[in-house]
Amino acid sequence: MLLSLLAMKMLDPVMDEAMVKMMTEAYEDNPFLLVTALEKLTPRAAIEAAMRAESGTVLSRPLGSPVVRSPWQDILLNPRQLFSLPTASLKEVSTRTVIGPTAKKPLLLDIPIMITGMSYGGSLSLAMKEALAQGAALAGTSTNTGESAVTQEERKAARFLIGQYHRGGFLSGQEQLSQLDAIEIQLGQGAWGGAVEEPITIPKDEHLQKTWQLEHEKSPATIYSRMPGKSSTKDYITMIDSMKSQYDVPIGVKIAGTDYLEYELAVIAQTQADYIVIDGAEGGTSAAPPTLQDDLGLPTLHSLVRTVQWLKENKLRDRFSLIIAGGLTTPGHFLKALALGADAVYIGTIALMAAMHTQALKVVPQAPPSQLALYTGKMNDKLDIDQAARHLFQFLTSCTQEMKLAVQALGKHSCKELCLEDLVTVDRELAEWTGIRYAGQSRKKQTVELDEYTGSHTATETVAPTLH
Incomplete structure (x- = not known):
């Protein structure tokens, strides 16, 4: 005092x-x-x-852009109460998700929330990669190698491991690819504005050098703007189809959302890929130049809506599973993305925050929480792997439970049943380009006819409602 x-x-x-x-x-x-x-x-x-x-x-900013242009808050979910009843029991609500259903070995997940690609070495520490794999396994979902290679530690910890066949070439060959539950051909990233050259400085770390198949710390490690050896669109189509012919697991193609989205999708449609990943500009990364994060690409919501519209217009929606990524952080975001047409969502930064939880106090305020998770983090040795895995699992469990409650309120029995009729928006302009109903207009009166035997109903919209 x-x-x-x-x-x-x-x-x-x-x-x-x-x-x-x-x-x-x-x-x-x-x-x-x-x-x-x-x-x-x-x-x-x-x-x-x-x-x-x-x-x-060039600056290198972790965790992605602070600029968020996707107006998720202006979209609301549409519950039912009387004219159509809520689902009777939560036990009837399923969150099961299938990626690549026509593949010989589809990816069968318990929830539609997946851990996105964050690489060991280029992004995260090995300890954090193990924690993410463990937590995802407990929740019955997948984790992703990112722009790295398969490590024994991550493969052992993961129940479902997606591997990125990427522009650095660290993950390639039968020995690596045969260990995966899905192969994701990474051609672009939202937080990097698409695909650019990214030199990587490798410290004196024998484990990482062996993982990336580098002879020593002075060996070059570069993520290129193109796949090495590929000089035309046809080369990419051939590469994707070749991968599909060699492996039974789902083959995916990941691109960043841009205003040329439909052109990119037209190329992917010429391949035998099983799923598509669209990464919006609001996605995170371990480090990228602010200009690429803030000023390039297309917001996640716009990328998703346009992708689904193009696939439907070309009668291809059922051919590809669709995963959306980029700045999705809450169960509400996940549900809205599914209702707009995604089969699953990728999460990254929010998964790290959940995993670190109170462990972040080990480094704050002396350093930001990223120092606990990044490969280059000065305090990454302080991470408790089991504790981080448990907190990620509990985060995913909490999200799933809230999502099931919302699905019940919507009168649906599965996340797969969500569609545009489950959404409404308070923004007229947003309604016009998304196809979501505008909340400022009253609904027409519905004539409901009940089946006397089953209690099911059909509703036909006629004129504006009136009181009698």
């Missing part, structure tokens, strides 16, 4: 002088100018300008 009083007494004249200066001096000599400057520039732009001035190199 005494120390507090002494500190206040010492600060009082300093604060008095600062306040007088702010209230009386002209702007050019007034410290308040910093406030107006930050309002104009934004604190983020000012700090990043200072970082660029200090380093003179």
